[in-house]
Amino acid sequence: MKTLKLAALFTVAVLMVGASADAKTLVLCYPGGTVKERDAKPATEQMLRVMEKMAGWPSGEFKAEFTSDMSKCDQLMASNPEFAIVSLGYMLNHEDSLMAVVQPKMAGKTTETFRVLVRKGAFASMDALKGRKLTGTPLAEPAFIEKIVFAGKYPLATFAVAPCKGALKSLRELSDGKVDAVVVTDQQWSSLKSSPMARDFDVVFTSNPQPIMPLVASRTGTTADERKTFTSTMQKFCSNREGKQFCELFGIDSFTKANDKDYNEARTLWK
Secondary structure (H helix, E strand, O other): OHHHHHHHHHHHHHOOOOOOOOOEEEEEEOOOOOOOHHHHHHHHHHHHHHHHHHHOOOOOOEEEEEEOOHHHHHHHHOOOOOEEEOOHHHHHHOOOOEEEEEEEEEOOEOEEOOEEEEEOOOOOOOHHHOOOEEEOHHHHOHHHHHHHHOOOOOOHHHOEEOOOOOHHHHHHHHHOOOOOEEEEOHHHHHHHHOOHHHHHEEEEEEOOOEEOOOEEEEOOOOOHHHHHHHHHHHHHHOOOHHHHHHHHHOOOOEEEEOOHHHHHHHHHHHO
């Protein structure tokens, strides 16, 4: 899935070998995900050479921390790391201390759409799902789903929210009738469309497009020059001969400078 690959890419990009005790930090929080730091390690050395060369950073300048546990994410972010990859919901909830600096473009878009799937013919609308079992990895952030994805129209309290241990497992449970509906990301939906399982499901809800999880910088822990250097490096990364190989591997078209106005719709819904 592209979102998982995005998180893995950033892990590779800044996990510096032999980082010093006072190294700058990039925290990666991927709620509901299964990306592990060790998954990115095989490509670490080559990626580091590319990043260091392009940004002019000394070896050991950065270290990385990764978690898919939101409670641990809060602990890691409490240390005010210089940069982080966080969900849109997390950024919106911490805009007093965080600012978006880089936005990835994947499959030609810098946005993603969420969908709610049901078994074919079982339910015709979200209202018909009230009281029914709803699951999916995005539900790791209930406030984000309620406020942004559902735009305040469908409180989660009206559903029987079931724990989710993975996107594929939740879809199998839907196919087997163990749950009634699954919330999926754009990347999960794209993967599902190539599977025979796709013909078993109907889409009963499609959200408005929202920005893909951004790379953010600490407002107080980074300087304007540091943010500028990091942003300009990432903008050129996929055009670099060596960097391009990794962008293609992880399904990323390019990285763009974050446009603050792109988050205004989400901000309005978040209030």
